[in-house]
Amino acid sequence: MNNNVEIIKTHLDIVSVVSSYVELKKSGSNHKGLCPFHNEKGASFMVNQNLQIYKCFGCGESGDVISFIQKIEGLDFKSSLKFLSEKYGIKIDLEKDVSENKDKRRLYEINNLALEFFQYILNSHDSGKIAQNYLIKKRNLKPEIIKEFNIGYAPRGWNHLSDFLKKRGFSHDEIISSSLGVSKKNGGVYDKFRGRIIFPYFSLDGKCIGFMGRTIFEEDPKYLNSSETMVFKKGEFLYGLYKSKLELKKNGAILVEGMLDYLKPYQYGLKNLCATSGTALTPKQLELLKRYTDRIYFCFDSDSAGVNAILRGIEISDKYNFEVKILQIPKPYKDLDEYFDSNPVEALNITSSAVEIIDFYLGYLYKKHSLSNASGKNKIISEFKVFYQKISNDVTKNHYLKKLSEDLELDQNVVLNSLQKNIEIPTNYAPKTSENTKETLIGVNFNSKEAFLMSILVKSTIDSSNPIVLELLDESFEDPLLRNLYKKYRSYLINENKGPIDIRQFSNTLEEAESKTLENLALLDIEIDLSSEKKVLEELKNLVSFLNTSYKKRQIKDITTRIKKAEKEKDSNTVKILMEELTQLI
Ligand SMILES: [Zn+2]
Secondary structure, eight states: OHHHHHHHHHHOOHHHHHHTTSOOEEETTEEEEOOSSSOOSSOOEEEETTTTEEEETTTOOEEEHHHHHHHHHTOOHHHHHHHHHHHTTOOOOOOSOHHHHHHHHHHHHHHHHHHHHHHHHHHHSGGGHHHHHIIIIISOOOHHHHHHTTOEEEOSSSSHHHHHHHHTTOOHHHHHHTTSEEEOTTSOEEESOOSEEEEEEEOTTSOEEEEEEEESSOOSSSEEEOOOOSSOOGGGOOBTHHHHHHHHHHHOEEEESSHHHHHHHHHHTOOOEEEOTTSOOOHHHHHHHHTTOSEEEEEEOTTOOOHHHHHHHHHHHHHSOOEEEEEEOOTTOOSHHHHHHHOHHHHTTGGGGOEEHHHHHHHHHHHHSOSSSHHHHHHHHHHHHHHHHHOOOHHHHHHHHHHHHHHHTOOHHHHHHHHHOOOOOOGGGOOOOOHHHHOOGGGOOTTSHHHHHHHHHHHSOOOTTOHHHHHSOGGGOOSHHHHHHHHHHHHIIIIIOSSSOOHHHHHHTSOHHHHHHHHHHHHOOOOSOTTOHHHHHHHHHHHHHHHHHHHHHHHHHHHHHHHHHHHHTTOHHHHHHHHHHHHHHO
16 A cells, blocks of 8 residues: 555646645745635645645645545545546556455446436437426526536336446346346336436545436325445435535535435535435434534524424534534525525525524524413423533523523523522432533433433333332423433333333334433443342332422422412412412322
8 A cells, every 4th residue: 555655646746636626826935725624715725846745824734645635535545545546547556355346336337327318318308308397497407507416317118228228238137236227026127217307426536326316297206216235325425515525624514405405505606515315314424524524504494393403413513523503594485495596695695694503492492381481481491401501611601591591581590590400319329420421412411310210210120010100200200301201111111011121122112312312321320239129119219209299399389489470460360270279289
């Protein structure tokens, strides 16, 4: 490999390589230009031809021709060598994987041929007219964009593409393993994509790796993806990243869900986006993004609340250290596509109105709970608490304390008190205070008593016949995630299995955030002897009674506040009703 580095370096001049990405001007003994790695107006990016190195005095990026390609193309070391050798026709020896490489090469070849075919049908064949019409008239895409993104059309009929591929020397097996064809029962093959607009998928180095076909005849499914192949892994791919990666470096990544939400802003000049094409974000995709940026903008439709997306957002910012912001599409626009078509000037500035994730979450809580009564205010504060405790910056903390107090019309000291309050934990099952048990992943406070209770439950071997399960009230859980998890746990115990819980099976029945929480509960370091059934039951009993009592206390407090308010307003009827409620509680 060292030999390869030498070969590459002696054959290439850094100035000419960099010049294909950055406009360089001679400046003394250096070449100078606008840095491709950060957003700047003055040129602080220097390239030195003698030393064959570059450095940016704005952001500090520096290195040689290979690290430049690694950074700008988002490739690892070996792939950068390969990239340079292919781009500049330099022969190097990249050893092994010969047979795999051959299969991959055939895949790229067949994809390329299909790409040409789809584009030809769209642009030059009669049967493509309907698709042209759809893209340009109905979806308002410009011909330049259709061309730039190599959009094509797969005609109706069963064999157009497969016949074409066969004529060009591809075998039945190759057509099927490329996911362009589907095998027939009698041994033949038919086209996978029929009557669909074709959006090709490109790898980071610009190779065609797969396709997405959108029906224009309202057939099911609306969107059809290539199956995974040796060169296409759905969870490791982001649509448009290949085109937008440099923009991402400068301005952060706007994550959108569909092709048109990507293409339309791009067409109007907002280019720092990429699309997940309908799948949930995967860790691999985040690692990919991390190569280019530390900032992610989540873009939500104006009508979807997106609690799960928020949870996902928090998780991401925590795990991968992303700065996460939220873009809200103003009403009445349904998505980015529509927003750009109707008001492109305003839409181009969408990131300037990005909302901090905390503000977005507060806004969500205000919609979820009532701001006008004590119980609503209590719920808001208690759900916001976990967020608040995670903020490390004092100014930010103070900002939100003030905001929350004003919004809820409460005294700042009272709010601060509630925000800082932790339910104390008896020492005998307090966790070891190591860093990882302190972690409050996905908003759940794992230091709380309810978390301990759940932790014991999921680890213990109690079954549905245990009275504990019936005694514990759902409402005793303050944390909505834990409450839901407990509900599912109980109904799982009662309905699904007679004996103790099978945690893996149970986990399979849960949503992502819940099974994450379950994992954390299972990992929680609690100092209690789980092998002693007597001890476990004793602890559980104490916890259940504590949580149930706390819930009752909260209720009493809430009703008392409401009574006081009603008395103030001389609303004797309400006072009477509330008093009855209160006596029932006490
Ligand atoms: Zn820079």
